[in-house]
Amino acid sequence: MDYKKYNDYELVYHVRESDDDSKDVLFQKYEPILHKLAHEFYLKFSEYGYDYDDFYQEALISFYRSLSSYNEEKHSLFYSFVVLCVKRGLMSFCRNISTGCKNIS
Numbered sequence: 001m002d003y004k005k006y007n008d009y010e011l012v013y014h015v016r017e018s019d020d021d022s023k024d025v026l027f028q029k030y031e032p033i034l035h036k037l038a039h040e041f042y043l044k045f046s047e048y049g050y051d052y053d054d055f056y057q058e059a060l061i062s063f064y065r066s067l068s069s070y071n072e073e074k075h076s077l078f079y080s081f082v083v084l085c086v087k088r089g090l091m092s093f094c095r096n097i098s099t100g101c102k103n104i105s
Contacts, residue, residue: 008078015067026067030082034059037083041090048097055090062089 006025014022038056045055066085070078 009072012067012070012072012078023067027063030063033083034063034086037086037090041094045094045097050097055093058089058093059086062086065089 006022008026008029011022011026011029015026035056038052038059042050042052042055046052062085063082066082069085070081072078
């Protein structure tokens with residue numbers, strides 16, 4: 001599927017209706033953003049011994065959480081919501097690793 005044919009709100013609706021194809025399309029669309037954000041945080045916090053894959057995994061977890069928690073009635077862009085959720089998830093991950101916490105989301 002070509003993600004450029006679909007808008008985010010339509011895809012989120014279908015994801016909530018358990019459409020795995022729509023979930024794949026949204027992932028394909030946002031994957032470059034997830035990589036970019038994970039890379040930014042990895043560069044800042046790599047001295048704690050975690051590799052890029054750990055940061056990317058946290059970005060993925062935050063992305064999938066944002067799919068279920070997005071509320072279109074709040075009139076925010078889905079893109080903005082995803083970026084905010086992923087950044088917050090990565091910040092929480094970094095806060096946990098910098099304080100030596102063993103329980104990481």
